[in-house]
Amino acid sequence: MRDRVFARLISPLILVVxxxxxxxxxxxxxxxxxxxxxxxxLRWSNMFEKWSLAPLWSAFSDDQFxxxxxxxxxxxxGTGLISLLLLVPTIVWVHLxxxxxxxxxxxxxxxxxxxxxxxxxxxxxxxxxHARWFxxxxxxxxxxxxxxxxxFTFRSIDSGLKALDLRTLVEASRSLxxxxxxxxxxxxxxxxxxxxxxxxxxxxxxxxxxxxxxxVLLKRTFPAFMGEYRGSDPKGGYGLAILSxxxxxxxxxxxxxxxxxxxARRRRxxxxx
Amino acid sequence: xxxxxxxxxxEGGAAAKAAAPFTSPRSWSWLGLMPFLAFLVLFxxxxxxxxFSQALRGEDGAFGFASMGEAFSxxxxxxxxxxxxxxxxxxxxxxxxxxxxxxxAVSVTRPRWLRNAVTAFSGVAANMGGLPxxxxxxxxxxxxxxxxxxxxxxxxxxxxxxxxxxxxxxxVTVYSYFNIPLMLLVILPAIDGLKPSWKEACSSLGGNxxxxxxxxxxxxxAPSILGGFILLFANSFSAYATAAQLTDNxxxxxxxxxxxxxxxxxxxxxxxxxxxxAWMIVIMAIAMIFYWxxxxxxxxxxx
Numbered sequence: 001m002r003d004r005v006f007a008r009l010i011s012p013l014i015l016v017v018x019x020x021x022x023x024x025x026x027x028x029x030x031x032x033x034x035x036x037x038x039x040x041x042l043r044w045s046n047m048f049e050k051w052s053l054a055p056l057w058s059a060f061s062d063d064q065f066x067x068x069x070x071x072x073x074x075x076x077x078g079t080g081l082i083s084l085l086l087l088v089p090t091i092v093w094v095h096l097x098x099x100x101x102x103x104x105x106x107x108x109x110x111x112x113x114x115x116x117x118x119x120x121x122x123x124x125x126x127x128x129x130h131a132r133w134f135x136x137x138x139x140x141x142x143x144x145x146x147x148x149x150x151x152f153t154f155r156s157i158d159s160g161l162k163a164l165d166l167r168t169l170v171e172a173s174r175s176l177x178x179x180x181x182x183x184x185x186x187x188x189x190x191x192x193x194x195x196x197x198x199x200x201x202x203x204x205x206x207x208x209x210x211x212x213x214x215x216v217l218l219k220r221t222f223p224a225f226m227g228e229y230r231g232s233d234p235k236g237g238y239g240l241a242i243l244s245x246x247x248x249x250x251x252x253x254x255x256x257x258x259x260x261x262x263x264a265r266r267r268r269x270x271x272x273x
Numbered sequence: 274x275x276x277x278x279x280x281x282x283x284e285g286g287a288a289a290k291a292a293a294p295f296t297s298p299r300s301w302s303w304l305g306l307m308p309f310l311a312f313l314v315l316f317x318x319x320x321x322x323x324x325f326s327q328a329l330r331g332e333d334g335a336f337g338f339a340s341m342g343e344a345f346s347x348x349x350x351x352x353x354x355x356x357x358x359x360x361x362x363x364x365x366x367x368x369x370x371x372x373x374x375x376x377x378a379v380s381v382t383r384p385r386w387l388r389n390a391v392t393a394f395s396g397v398a399a400n401m402g403g404l405p406x407x408x409x410x411x412x413x414x415x416x417x418x419x420x421x422x423x424x425x426x427x428x429x430x431x432x433x434x435x436x437x438x439x440x441x442x443x444x445v446t447v448y449s450y451f452n453i454p455l456m457l458l459v460i461l462p463a464i465d466g467l468k469p470s471w472k473e474a475c476s477s478l479g480g481n482x483x484x485x486x487x488x489x490x491x492x493x494x495a496p497s498i499l500g501g502f503i504l505l506f507a508n509s510f511s512a513y514a515t516a517a518q519l520t521d522n523x524x525x526x527x528x529x530x531x532x533x534x535x536x537x538x539x540x541x542x543x544x545x546x547x548x549x550x551a552w553m554i555v556i557m558a559i560a561m562i563f564y565w566x567x568x569x570x571x572x573x574x575x576x
Contacts (some may be wrong), residue, residue, distance in 0.1 A: 011377045015387075018374055018453075022398060025409035025450065028419040038418050038426035097302035105306070107565075108313060114558045115321045116511035118527040122550035123320020125534050126327050143316040211403050211514035213526075216534050225351040226404055229519060238412065241405040252397045 015129020023229065026245075033238035056243070059229060059236035062212040066253055068225035071138055072207055078142040080203040083153045084196060086245065091157050092188060095166050109154035117212035120144060124217065139217050148213075149206040153199045156255075162189075205251045206245050312349030315519065321554060328551035329546055344548035353552070355524035358511055359441040364450040364505035368498055370449070371505075372464075378457070379464050395454035402451050407518035410447045414438060439520025446459020447515060452505045459504060461499035461540040461569055511553065526553055 024245065032039075036050040059065060094102050112120070125146070128135050146153075171193065173183040207221075214221040220228075226244070230237025302354065328344070331337035350433040378391040380410065412433065421431045436442050467490060475485040513527040523529050526549060533546020 011381045014373060014377050015381070022394070022450070024420060025406075025413045028413035029405070029409040031419060039419055039422050042422065066451075085469065086312055086568035090306065093302070101303075101306070105309075110314070110561070111317060113507070114561050115317060115525075116513075116556055116557060118513045118530050119324060119550045119554045119557075120317065120320050120513065122534060122547055123323040123528060126323035126547065127320065132557055143312070144473060146318045147313070149317065163536075180464075191554055205400070209400075209403050209514075211517070215514075216531055223404055223514070230408070230518075238408045241408045245401070249397050249402070252400060256393050264292040 018229060029175075029238055030242060033235050033242055036235075054250040055233065055235035056239040058233065059240050062229065062236075064220065064225055064229075068220050068222045071220065072222035074139065075141055075145060076204045076207040078139060079145040079149060079197045079207055082142060082146050083149060083199060083203055084157075087153055087157045087199070088192070088196075089184060089187070090252055091154070091161055092166065092170075092184065095161050095168060101226045106154065106158070109150040117148060117210070118216075121213045121216045122146070124213070126154040135217075138221075139218075139219070140212060143208055143212060143218060144213060145203070151207065156195050156202060157192070158166055160192045161188075194258050198258060201251045201255055205248050208248060290392065293439045300575040308347050311571075317330070324547050324554065327547035330544060340544040340548040341551065344545050344552055349529070349545065349549060352526050352549075355441070359444045359448075359525075360506050360509040362441060362445045363452055364408045364502045364511040366445055366449050367452025367505045369501040370451045371435045371501065372498060374453060374459050374492070375457045375460045375464050379461070392458070392561060395457045397451075397457055399451050401512035402512060404518050406447065406450055407515045408451070410438060410443075411519065414443070414446065437514075437520070439522035442526075443519070444475040444516070447519065448509045448512065455508065456501045458504060459501040460494070460497055463494055467493065496567045496571040500564050500571060503560050503564045503567065507557055507564070512558075 006178065008102065009224075033055055034051050034053065036054075037046060094105055115123075124135065134140050166188075169187055171184055173187040175207060206253070209222040209223065210221070211227065213219075214224040218224075222240075222244070226237055226240045285454060286465060297383055312529065328340055329336055329338065331339045345353065374391070378388050381387055412418055417422065438444070438447065443450050471489050472503045475489055511527060513531065516522075516528055517523045517531065520526070530546055530553065533543060533549065536543075
């Protein structure tokens, strides 16, 4: 009886309140960025007036915008490629030769959680005077972003490999005369397409969201530019935030669709029939 | 940015163990891990150790705990208390509402798509943080915010009391945006693990709904809820980007570390900044050890 009351009345109420909490801030940001009316002058009657994308265009035309976006894209591509180069061989190796250390390796990949970005950047500041030749370059952020993305990227590659019959694939490839490099490039990688794709997407999301290290090291990445630009043009800054949010959301949605476990997909099919 | 790792650890461990290693155990196969380990050491462990090496050095450059002590006293101690308070508050709110929402998502079966929609959205929201989140709440609950105006239209002055986006109340509200969905994702497998037969067994033994939750449901969920709480605490405690855009409140430890690193301090004082970072790493390590242990404990009922 109580269960029924919960299902009929309280659950919908909780869902509505939750939807409000999660959607209102987004709507407020959208309105602030794109509607050219101050909150103080806002009435129910002019709710739909003076919406425009102009603040976004003016942010795009700032001469720093292109440079910041290019840097972040370079960082994203670099971070994605190095993550793959590092992780695919390592995890293949762990699955084949060292299955017992798998959970130890997994534990190591969540270390960036123990040493959060602000702790990591404190360490970088200590090293900086001794490694200027490296750290003065903007692209020196790449290895640190690889580390920050590890908890995500490790999982995507690891679960991709779990779904394969790796031993059979490797034995077949090796007995047909392929060396390790060709086995990985021509046998494993094609079978890991989905996992590699989500790994790349995840690093894009991580790079687009990373602010701490860039801010402290004064690197002008896209998020850093966004924070700075807000100072001179709040509407434009908020518009850029919406844009990066849309991109990140799309990324997570695509990953959610692509990397849904096969068993879940099968269950859905079964449920539908 | 929040990190989600919701699937139980060692999953697939069974499968992995079943497959015997290719070669004899006394081989050189561990060498294959070297590139990965070297990378981690170079870009994560070396920075972390450097933080401690600076933190454990006195003004004269000799080894000592003076900076660590200073970082845990006076204004710095106030900052730690402030950060621990709001992080614990944010974790509590996130744990309670995340669990509630997860229970609703599981128990409401009617629109079939609802559960998938809720989990998909949570995956996005749990990873949201940084600037966009700060901007969204500034435009909703800032002094000139849309929500602030709506509330005042209803006769409620949000800023009458000590509300502020950089204060405990504000930070708990803003951080709930990623904490609640993160909790939902962490707790969902545990709630799924509650078997209907346990409820039936409880009621056939004469217990009502309350007895079930008090004697069966909550004790089984307890390790997962506590683990989630700790994860949320760590998540809130270490967040820098969101806080940095919301406020310049130097009582927030990550921001305080940032100010020290930014160089707005006198010579010799920068060791205190590193000591703050060192304490933070210590606190995060303790939290993560507890989380890891609780997660292992929670898996017992998930099959």
